[in-house]
Amino acid sequence: MLSGISPMFAVFLQVMVMKNKIKVLVVDDSALMRKALREMIMTDEELDVAGAARDGKDAIEKVKELKPDVITMDINMPEMDGLTSMQYILNDNPEIPVIIISSLTQDGALTTFEALALGAFDFVAKPSGTVSSNLHIVGREIIEKIKLAHKHANRKNLRNRIRTRNSFSGTREAEVRANSGAVRNPELSKVVVIGVSTGGPGALMEVIPMLRADLKAALIVVQHMPPSFTSSFAKRLGKACPFPFKEAEAGDVLADGRGFLAPGGYQLLVHRDGRMLRLSASPVTPFMPSVNVTMESVLKAYGGKNVVGVLMTGMGDDGADAMVKIRAAGGVTIAEDESTAIVFGMPRAAIERGGAEIVVPSYRIADEIVRAVNLK
Known part of the structure; x- marks a missing residue:
């Protein structure tokens, strides 16, 4: 305690410091995991x-009692799983960001994408299964994402997405399936590259389903994601x-009406002398x-x-510089x-660097892509 400060004022300062900290609720059925997460x-000092x-x-019940700023949520739990619990919580408290703590298994990946589509802010992959004794490996990532969720989450948009999470109706799904057999041009007219990171899985589901089956362009999606998750995510988008x-995959050939997800852990590039993709x-x-x-490739x-x-x-700013170059070269951004x-x-x-010609909400991006592709 600093000299000259009364005990009463010192207590007041301590209370104010605690009020300014980000309050986290840890949800996990493993006592070992709860302890490890708490200690981490x-x-x-900000958490x-x-x-x-x-x-x-x-x-x-704990959300009602504690009113946390951020929640870390396990998925596989008895009584009620994390996915179900998250939906109840976000229905009443859509302003609270939820970070999913997920296993690296295929089933874990699929459930994680479902959680992201239903309103989760982001996820962190456990390094070794359901109970991770080496959780410290992702400790810094968990702390950083808690802070990002509290500081940068667009709470208004979280609320809107949660309320409209079922907007991809059965009618639209039937339309997509009906058009999926359309004749596709083996030629390559244009290439669309979509870059996305935090919040991407849910955002992409507002764009990908709304594209045309006869799109006169190849589509490449670059989503920041661990290597173990991209295979399952590609199937979900598919x-x-x-x-x-x-x-x-290395050797895949770009063509109109074909889409590709960049695999995690590699750079996705295009051969200069052809349409073939390569990994580096x-x-x-x-x-x-x-x-x-x-994008630059x-x-x-x-x-x-x-x-x-x-x-x-x-x-961050990944993709911003490339957008400036694309626009300067006559492309649509x-x-x-x-x-x-x-x-x-x-x-x-x-936008700030002048690389965005068109700025629209997520639900209008598919229409803008189709319009840009059809420009002569």
């Missing part, structure tokens, strides 16, 4: 673990996409794959007038508007 989160819940039902869509371990960037690297291969660049929700971006980082950077 408490190492950061405070307000409480812990042992299952989904307990989490619902079910919603009106044309064939897959995780990109370089250049090394903070995110692998990098939106900038893929496509720009060099096909020229600006044949490229449509799109940047959506995400932290589209950025997601702040009104729908869960994290208005990447699109903001593109």
Whole structure:
């Protein structure tokens, strides 16, 4: 305690410090995991673990009692699983960001994408299964994402997305399936590259299903995501996409009406002398794959007038510089508007640098892509 400060004032200062901390609710059925998460989160002076819940039902009650700022949520729990619990919580408290703590299994990945589509802010992958004794490996990532969720979550958009999460109706789904057998042009007219990060899985589900089955362009999606998740995510997008869509592999050939997801852990590039895709371990960037690297590769291969660049929700500025180059070379560039971006980082950077010709909410991006592709 500083000399000269009365005990009463010292208590007041301590209370004010605690009030300014980010209150976290930890939800996990494993006592070991709850303890490990608590100890890890408490190492950061800006965070405070307000409480812990042992299952989904307990989490619902603890939210009412503690009113946390951020929730970390396990998925596989008895009594009530994390996915169900999250839906109850967000229905009443849509302003509270939920970070999913997920296993790296295929089933864990699929459930994680469902959680993201239903309103979760982001996820962190457990390094070794359901109970991770080496959770410290992702400790810094958990702390950073808690802070990002509290500071940067577009709460208005979280509320809107949660309320309209079933907007992809059965009628639209039937329309997509009916058109999926349309004749596709084996030629390549243009290339659309969509870059996205935090909040991306949910945002992409507002765009991909609304594209045309006869799109006169190839589609490349670059989503910042761990390697173990991109295969499952590509399959999920493929079910919603009106044309064939897959995780990109070296040697895949770009063509109109074909879609590809950049695999995690690699850079996705295009051969300069053709349409074939290739994977590379370089250049090394903070995110692998990098939106900038893929967009610039496509720009060099096909020229600006044949490229449509799109940047959506995400932290940082990956893709912003490439958007500037695409626009300067005569291509069309589209950025997601702040009104729908869960994290208005990447699109903001593109807009501020002059790389965004068109700025629209997420639900209008598909129409703008189709319009840009059809430009002569």
